[in-house]
Amino acid sequence: MKMKQASKAKATATSPGKEDEAVAPGGFRKGPWTEQEDMKLAWFVRLFGERRWDFLAKVSGLNRTGKSCRLRWVNYLHPDLKRGRMTPDEERLVVDLHARWGNRWSRIAKAMPGRTDNEIKNYWRTHTRKLHKDTRAVAAADGSGSAASASTTTTSTSMSPASPATTSSSSSSTTDNDNHSHHHGHGHHDQETAASCQEQQQAAEQQLFYTSVGAMDSHLLWNDDAMLDSYAWGATALPSMIVPPPSSPVWDYCCSDSLWGIGDDEVEYKKMLAVAGAS
DNA sequence: AATTATACCAACCGCCTTTTC
DNA sequence: TGAAAAGGCGGTTGGTATAAT
Numbered sequence: 555m556k557m558k559q560a561s562k563a564k565a566t567a568t569s570p571g572k573e574d575e576a577v578a579p580g581g582f583r584k585g586p587w588t589e590q591e592d593m594k595l596a597w598f599v600r601l602f603g604e605r606r607w608d609f610l611a612k613v614s615g616l617n618r619t620g621k622s623c624r625l626r627w628v629n630y631l632h633p634d635l636k637r638g639r640m641t642p643d644e645e646r647l648v649v650d651l652h653a654r655w656g657n658r659w660s661r662i663a664k665a666m667p668g669r670t671d672n673e674i675k676n677y678w679r680t681h682t683r684k685l686h687k688d689t690r691a692v693a694a695a696d697g698s699g700s701a702a703s704a705s706t707t708t709t710s711t712s713m714s715p716a717s718p719a720t721t722s723s724s725s726s727s728t729t730d731n732d733n734h735s736h737h738h739g740h741g742h743h744d745q746e747t748a749a750s751c752q753e754q755q756q757a758a759e760q761q762l763f764y765t766s767v768g769a770m771d772s773h774l775l776w777n778d779d780a781m782l783d784s785y786a787w788g789a790t791a792l793p794s795m796i797v798p799p800p801s802s803p804v805w806d807y808c809c810s811d812s813l814w815g816i817g818d819d820e821v822e823y824k825k826m827l828a829v830a831g832a833s
Numbered sequence: 834a835a836t837t838a839t840a841c842c843a844a845c846c847g848c849c850t851t852t853t854c
Numbered sequence: 855t856g857a858a859a860a861g862g863c864g865g866t867t868g869g870t871a872t873a874a875t
Contacts, residue, residue: 586844586869607860607861608859608861620861625843626844628862629842629844630844658863658864672843673842675865676843679841680841
């Protein structure tokens with residue numbers, strides 16, 4: 555289930571003591587996610603869909619903010635995510651799109667399926683840092699004063715884009731010149747690296763997990779707000795169709811005592827699951 | 834082998850926008 | 855219609871892995 559084990563795996567492997575006990579002011583957990591939390595989140599997202607994150611955070615028993623849950627899902631757990639290093643084509647695409655749209659990472663990410671805004675942002679930051687460093691090195695070697703002109707990329711991600719894309723967050727009828735000739739990164743037929751093969755395999759395994767635990771049409775559920783509230787507070791049992799198959803690994807997992815922390819919400823939801831399972 | 838520098842990336846923060854009540 | 859809550863976004867931080875010295 556851990557999709558990232560090949561990399562740093564910071565989430566679960568770090569010093570358990572300090573970070574695992576980090577708590578935000580509201581009493582929410584902070585810091586790296588554990589594998590158990592990931593599994594739980596994945597399950598409840600599958601159950602309820604990718605929305606109403608605060609609700610989802612509450613009923614799942616994850617002692618996390620909705621915001622944190624959303625971020626974890628979007629940036630790490632989402633089954634459609636690509637993994638591994640960017641391909642040369644993707645790198646070119648990032649540069650191309652950034653030239654047009656500036657630091658509008660979410661927009662760039664939409665043009666690059668499987669890549670998240672965070673990922674692209676991180677890539678760009680590293681990329682521009684390196685570029686800046688290289689440029690300065692060349693300038694120093696030249697002994698000329700050309701460094702200043704070369705450093706259109708200032709230090710960090712906060713630099714302004716090469717083209718004057720506005721920095722205002724969302725509106726800004728952009729200077730999108732979609733008539734630029736550019737390659738829309740899909741359909742590149744690069745040789746697959748070993749790393750990407752591994753990523754694909756991991757993605758497949760994850761998909762298998764989702765399939766094995768069953769899917770539901772969450773829209774049915776979301777259409778009924780009163781029912782949602784009822785579910786949230788344990789007044790109503792979940793329909794059996796969205797409860798993990800009894801005696802499945804996921805069911806065992808969701809019902810295991812070890813999964814549930816201390817707190818009224820957890821207790822209530824556990825009751826709810828139990829009722830649903832009995833029905 | 835030990836230390837330092839660099840690259841990578843997960844996760845948080847604060848602000849703004851959108852949605853809900 | 856205004857206030858509050860939730861969601862989304864960009865910027866930033868800090869930990870870990872790896873390369874270089």
